[in-house]
Amino acid sequence: ERQPCMPTHPQRPLVLKTLIQFTVKLRLLIKLPELNYQIKVKATIDKNVSTVSNRRFILCGTHVKAMNMEESSNGSLSVEFRHLQPKEMKSSAGGKGNEGPHMVTEELHSISFETQICLYGLTIDLETNSLPVVMISNVSQLPNAWASIIWYNLSTNDSQNLVFFNNPPTAALNQLLEVLSWQFSSYVGRGLNSDQLNMLAEKLTVQQTSCNDGQLSWAKFCKEHLPGKAFTFWVWLEAILDLIKKHILPLWIDGYIMGFVSKEKERVLLKDKMPGTFLLRFSESNLGGITFTWVDQSENGEVRFHSIEPYNKGRLAALPFADILRDYKVIMAENVPENPLKYLYPDIPKDKAFGKHYSSQPNEVSRPTERGDKGYVPSVFIPISTIRSDSTEPRSPSDLLPMSPSVYAVLREHLSPTVIETAMSSPCSAD
Amino acid sequence: ERQPCMPTHPQRPLVLKTLIQFTVKLRLLIKLPELNYQIKVKATIDKNVSTVSNRRFILCGTHVKAMNMEESSNGSLSVEFRHLQPKEMKSSAGGKGNEGPHMVTEELHSISFETQICLYGLTIDLETNSLPVVMISNVSQLPNAWASIIWYNLSTNDSQNLVFFNNPPTAALNQLLEVLSWQFSSYVGRGLNSDQLNMLAEKLTVQQTSCNDGQLSWAKFCKEHLPGKAFTFWVWLEAILDLIKKHILPLWIDGYIMGFVSKEKERVLLKDKMPGTFLLRFSESNLGGITFTWVDQSENGEVRFHSIEPYNKGRLAALPFADILRDYKVIMAENVPENPLKYLYPDIPKDKAFGKHYSSQPNEVSRPTERGDKGYVPSVFIPISTIRSDSTEPRSPSDLLPMSPSVYAVLREHLSPTVIETAMSSPCSAD
């Protein structure tokens, strides 16, 4: 008769975190003619202790509340519990309940709502339960918990099978893909097209030892590591969702991120394109990483591909991805302009003072293996002050005023042919 | 008879945060011959309610504990309360106690310890109190709270004057400076020299309308904003302590950061030095910012100074400061190598796809005013792949193998006039 739902982490309902409050709204689906008294509803967690767990929780906050009229619409009764927060009761009695699955994120719990309605002298006991919920204690568990919710609701219409993960069923691959696309559209505002879904499908079904029947096991989705990797498919995908949401949301929504392309497909796509054509792809080896791959031609006309070392959250926090695309450069050491900093006051050679603090980060000089571990082009951030000097039309000193004289002086000193200090080389011919 | 002390935030004792646990250790300074029974000590906060506040706190956790033998040394009795956590009791009765200071960080509280000792048939009540403590609810209040602790202990020997901040006394400037230096040495491992202290003294005493008597008011230290700034002296200094601790600790400890120098002094120091001589200075206008200033000469021999836009925590998290010093470059727009990314697959001009997402960050082209708001040289991070190409000794193609052919191709395409001689293997002629 009622319709429970419970957001906690926005867009990740049915996952509850201990000590973090959540909200549940309940609507009475039958209409009552008499409303002379309060209908009080009580919320309980795991009321019937038949849970697959020896963890016990209670709900703190006002878990008994009266229903009131819905302001909007049809005047039906509802009640919203706010600020409920689950707390774990340390069960000193180590009576291991049902053994079941070992991960807490595969442990299903249930929230019950009870009430009594006295109607025409009749006393009616009402009770309803939420869909299974997963209880976690730290956001780090959220990805796996959410996977459980997805898998459950994808696989069964059962509203209360708390032992579901004792023996989780397989899911139809095409249904799963639909859910994944829906995940993207609800979480980051744009779903996945068929090319992207095909790539994910391939990734999910490699090493599918048997059953090529379009079914996928829970283990393949969320338990077993991807071949050669130290993480599961789902963790990999969640890291990408997170990356998109936090760092490249508008680009994603605009559809400029192809994202899910295999390295092989990538080459097929790029090989006939103009040199300088590139695409954006999520890293398959780094969690939450994005790279760009571009094509060019070597002097003998051979087509070549280059992928930048993937950018992750940390780097993108320092420099937005669009800016990286705008400003990315490949330069030769000889053409790097001189560093204007030479002596720490009063006269300590810079490297003498700071040399031991330089990070091993491969700036300036490329790594021993020119391409990184995965064939990526190494890339670093360099602090630069860039000056525009428009040489197409000669200018008088006064015309240069928009550029401050002192900066101009820096340029003169370090970049002009008549350099005083040890110049590395003459500047490469511009253009 | 006892000796209380209480670390919570390491190195910021006497500041307690609600709901965050702390530890207190108590030692009995008299020796007892008989120890046949347990001496239980009770910890209370603001036991005598004569506090300058209507905030009420209680201590949660085991606040009654028995003393035991000290394992080390002389077998004296002690007790350590761990996991105590202060909680605020919302006093619904709005009976504003003592009016006093308005800031909670100027509200002094006190922790009391009580016990009873039965010795030779005599019952002795013992009680001792902590030095005044400040209760905060968020780390954002810690700097001001710690300032209160410093000022109190600098100004008085009174062990319990909880109304101290109703009318805080002035402090002797030289004593304060000593404390500041001690702050640096205890918090970031290196104190301040006299030059640095002189700069701070000047900063503290500008606009010192009257009393040039070497006394400084609490307000000047921690209440009034610095002239023309939106923060107090202390907040400015704390931001620097924080910056040092988190991003440039080893450089600070080595003494390579002059840090506290006025812009005027800076020029005096640098003007006779070799071009390329620089020093590191904390920004006076940006909270927690550090800049470097270098000297060079314009072509007509005029001495010029340049200061980089200060780096703050966010930027230093992306690029360590030592690396910034190592890699900083000033380049001209004309000499910037081409960006290899031109068309988003299949053939969308890059700027068409991403142009609207570029940040307004002034990369590539300098700002309208060539030097920023405060006369700083603007500076940005640029993602770069750098390739060493050693032209001093020609190499055969096979020597080029350590560099991947594709990277080589990039170089060919975008950078080289005609010929590239590349080698990874040759060590760069060290220094």
Add this chain to the structure above:
DNA sequence: ACAGTTTCCCGTAAATGC
């Protein structure tokens, strides 16, 4: 309206448990 203050809660690190 607003500023001081507290609460909320993510996310990393450390502690704990098994």
Add this chain to the structure above:
DNA sequence: TGCATTTACGGGAAACTG
């Protein structure tokens, strides 16, 4: 011992409250 899980708490931001 190692991994699974919880706890701790800094820090940014929202909510609260006079």
